[in-house]
Amino acid sequence: MRHVRLGHTGLSVSRLCLGTMTFGLQCDETTSVAILDRAAAGGITFLDTADVYPLGGGLDTVGRTEEILGRWLQGRRHEFIVATKCAGAMSARPWGRGSSRKHVLDAIDGSLRRLRSDYVDLYQLHHPDPETPIDETLRALDDIVRAGKARYIGCSNFPAWRVARALGRSEVLGVARFDSVQPRYNLLFRQIERELLPLCQADGLGVIPYNPLAGGLLSGKHRHEAGPAAGTRFTLGTAARRYTERYWHEREFATVEALRPLAAAAGISLARMAVAWVLAHPAITAPIVGASRPEQLDDVLPAVEKGIDATLKAQLDELTREYRWGDDPR
DSSP, X not given: OOEEEOTTSSOEEESSEEEOTTBTTTBOHHHHHHHHHHHHHTTOOEEEOXXXXXXXXXXXXXXXHHHHHHHHHTTTGGGSEEEEEEOSOOSSSTTSSSSOHHHHHHHHHXXXXXXXXXXEEEEEESSOOTTSOHHXXXXXXXXXXXXXXXXXXXXXXXXXXHHHHHHHHHHHHTOOOEEEEEOBOBTTBOGGGTTHHHHXXXXXXXXXXXXXTGGGGGGTOOEEEEETTXXXXXXXXXXXXXXXXXXXXXXXXXXXXXXXXXHHHHTSOHHHXXXXXXXXXXXXXXXXXXXXXXXXXXXXXXXXXHOOOHHHHHHHHHHTTHHHHSOOOO
């Protein structure tokens, strides 16, 4: 496993980051621990979570993922880079969500308690909060960094214009600035290449993209079926069902079918090819890979060392051009 710097910081992170959003709901603690053990054995030292995880839960499950991760980290916290996020709903109270100073300062203390740590390496805003002035949020994050509760800060799901504005306001205010972004990025969702990735390269931000396998579609395990009575059907595992109901379209299944022979000709799995393609972009720091079983990581770990050649990358770029430039309802 290779390591690279996170943006313009001095922090070194593994080229793959383990996502943990399935821990505590889709994956019980025993399975979650097995996944963490397999990731560590494969050289992954970068772990990403969020206070609202596990994904798909409610207010009765928020924090469960951080608690599982915190128990696993006991005695080896110094061996891993830990990133978490705030802004999601942690309670039914009006101030129990968002990026207000009150919520951000409460949220970091809650995460540290669940993670059983006195700091996180990277603290990220999970999504924009249009109700809170960005200056207020940035000042709160700066206080967190100055207090030693977070080493670096970043954001997730921010469009390029919001990232640019936050960077500008940080400079004006003289406070800690975002050192990373965490956008969705894969062969079927390439819009960030147009503005966000050039911005990150110009301003030295690390890019930690999630969803490199498009919710499992680019694993190649799911097949498209058409039923004459009920219309389009999808054969899916429960892990991908929620994502599928909202986002997958027939054109994406057609693209996946066109990708299969390219992976076969290269002698690699579709999943490994998809992750290697993300890694090949010069702006990318560490894609976030997830798993519902530890053995699933074995398919993507070689993507770091082996990569893909320039010819294959060019073929993939051309085959998926519409997902870079076309209008996407998502």
